[in-house]
Amino acid sequence: GAGVSQSPSNKVTEKGKDVELRCDPISGHTALYWYRQSLGQGLEFLIYFQGNSAPDKSGLPSDRFSAERTGGSVSTLTIQRTQQEDSAVYLCASSLGQARYEQYFGPGTRLTVT
């Protein structure tokens, strides 16, 4: 079946503008994660959604970052008033949920803030 998809694949924006990044998880996966990968760095956890539970937002770096997941499926990560340090690859992953550990990653969205 289809894997995790993300859009857009690349996004160039001017400093101060807002951006929205989209993630479509694998059908049936109840858990959804967002990560940030800066150049040459590991993956930085941002936020986690599990079913209808309150999301774990503990990794969001500032209040400019927010995310929502509609209908338990598609998720949108929003970055307001973008800064140059927000430039990174934003990765989304989904998994079957609590007892199943494997995360399936999308190809990522490369965000460049000029």
Place this chain on the structure above:
Amino acid sequence: QQQVKQSPQSLIVQKGGISIINCAYENTAFDYFPWYQQFPGKGPALLIAIRPDVSEKKEGRFTISFNKSAKQFSLHIMDSQPGDSATYFCAASRGSGGYQKVTFGTGTKLQVIP
């Protein structure tokens, strides 16, 4: 206390040789240790994973060795091939609030030369 330290940062191996990547963790609550492989422009993909109740797991040319007392684990790639050239991330996770929160290492860029 949530860190996973990974080394080396980069690695060059001759075709047919053995690639070894090492990771160390601090939190003894971690109960799942996956390795992810990432090719340029792609999201990470699960390669192999181990739980702390075993000391070794082998899948084809890939082996994880796990030393619980030393809180270290490593990935060995036998008969390394140019197609193995990628970035490898170790990770550690634990159940937290009903889901697996994953901490990633900083990655090792492997280059296998013919």
